[in-house]
Amino acid sequence: MVKAVVLGAAGGIGQPLSLLLKTNPLISELSLFDIVPVVFGVAVDLSHIATPAKVEGFTKDNDGLGKALKGADIIVIPAGVPRKPGMTRDDLFKINAGIVRDLAVAIATTAPKAFVLVISNPVNSTVPIVAEIFKQHEVFDPKKLFGVTTLDVVRASTFVAEKIGDLSVSTAVRVPVIGGHSGVTIIPLLSQSSHSLPANITQDDIAALTNRIQFGGDEVVKAKDGTGSATLSMAYAGAEFAEKIIRAIKGEVGLVTPSFVHLTSDKSGAEVVKEELGTNELEFFSCKVQLGATGVEKILPIGEVSSFEEGLIKAAIPELKGNIEKGTAFVNAPKL
Ligand SMILES: NC(=O)C1=CN([C@@H]2O[C@H](COP(=O)(O)OP(=O)(O)OC[C@H]3O[C@@H](n4cnc5c(N)ncnc54)[C@H](O)[C@@H]3O)[C@@H](O)[C@H]2O)C=CC1
Ligand SMILES: O=C([O-])CC(=O)C(=O)O
Numbered sequence: 001m002v003k004a005v006v007l008g009a010a011g012g013i014g015q016p017l018s019l020l021l022k023t024n025p026l027i028s029e030l031s032l033f034d035i036v037p038v039v040f041g042v043a044v045d046l047s048h049i050a051t052p053a054k055v056e057g058f059t060k061d062n063d064g065l066g067k068a069l070k071g072a073d074i075i076v077i078p079a080g081v082p083r084k085p086g087m088t089r090d091d092l093f094k095i096n097a098g099i100v101r102d103l104a105v106a107i108a109t110t111a112p113k114a115f116v117l118v119i120s121n122p123v124n125s126t127v128p129i130v131a132e133i134f135k136q137h138e139v140f141d142p143k144k145l146f147g148v149t150t151l152d153v154v155r156a157s158t159f160v161a162e163k164i165g166d167l168s169v170s171t172a173v174r175v176p177v178i179g180g181h182s183g184v185t186i187i188p189l190l191s192q193s194s195h196s197l198p199a200n201i202t203q204d205d206i207a208a209l210t211n212r213i214q215f216g217g218d219e220v221v222k223a224k225d226g227t228g229s230a231t232l233s234m235a236y237a238g239a240e241f242a243e244k245i246i247r248a249i250k251g252e253v254g255l256v257t258p259s260f261v262h263l264t265s266d267k268s269g270a271e272v273v274k275e276e277l278g279t280n281e282l283e284f285f286s287c288k289v290q291l292g293a294t295g296v297e298k299i300l301p302i303g304e305v306s307s308f309e310e311g312l313i314k315a316a317i318p319e320l321k322g323n324i325e326k327g328t329a330f331v332n333a334p335k336l
Helices: 014-022 038-047 061-069 089-110 123-136 150-164 203-214 216-224 232-249 270-277 307-332
Strands: 003-007 029-033 054-058 074-077 115-118 145-147 177-179 186-188 255-262 284-292 295-299
Touching: 003 014, 003 061, 014 029, 014 038, 014 232, 029 038, 029 061, 038 054, 054 061, 061 089, 074 089, 074 232, 089 115, 089 123, 089 307, 115 123, 115 232, 123 145, 123 255, 123 284, 123 307, 150 177, 150 186, 150 203, 150 216, 150 232, 150 255, 177 307, 186 203, 186 307, 203 216, 203 307, 232 255, 232 284, 255 295, 270 284, 270 295, 284 307
Parallel strands: 003 029, 003 074, 029 054, 074 115, 115 145
Antiparallel strands: 145 255, 177 186, 177 284, 255 284, 284 295
């Protein structure tokens, strides 16, 4: 029995994500929360699909958030505003930081043991916000908090398959993407791709492919021309990541996937990553993570990278550090 909850379920990501979660036979209960009442209609609509999950919709009225969260095993958060052309993900901080903080407070008090998957941007800052709220409530379990960076991995697989000239291999292509989830903090390790790039590929091609993965979000924002950012590909990526977490909860071992997680100072492998990065200053980093029934079982080393990728890592660290500190400071700033 797994109860999944989507916060922001009536939105561009929330609706298709909820659809995909409804089709996941491992989920027995699916609670959909949003501040807009159309969420009730979304829930009724999905409830007609012949799969095991019992679906229910909730808004703010009558402690809807508390009821949605009660007994949750896994909570996915796509609540918040998306980008328009010309904006960075950091520009969303002003609105989304407060939304994520308030949802985190509700989770800390109602479902402190749940796995929490943060999609709301800027992920590099919203994940630290959730962590700080959980710390304040003394319920922070770094093994169960994830920034969802799966869309970067999905894009990398697709774009590499395109370069190979065979989209049918895209589901098999594995490219670790580490760092964070915005621009230069997105670090695709093409040198570790499961499928070799064509032999005639140049360093300029690698740089262009890297740039396309880093700025794939902008490609969608531009194409949607003011009406939003990636929703369908994000729903696909979010459902894929959620499924891995659920399979791990159910006891499957050996699942490895990148995610933006807390670099905890224990024997989880975080120390090795810090050494590889050459800094102790990053509290979070998207790493290759081995999942287990209790969450992050092990953080795997970054491993061997090319000198080009080494440069990407160096370039990402200052921005990532700033994004993380911004989130942390938002929660801990003294109240005037
Ligand atoms: N991590 C990633 O890779 C990606 C993250 N995103 C981010 O996901 C977020 C959502 O994007 P979209 O679904 O396109 O936006 P949207 O505007 O279509 O949907 C957001 C939903 O959140 C709801 N909402 C707002 N405040 C809320 C609250 N306090 N509690 C519950 N629900 C609330 C809204 O009513 C709306 O239904 C954005 O911040 C976007 O930047 C988008 C794509 C990829
Ligand atoms: O670009 C955006 O704002 C949405 C996002 O995070 C992505 O598509 O990777």
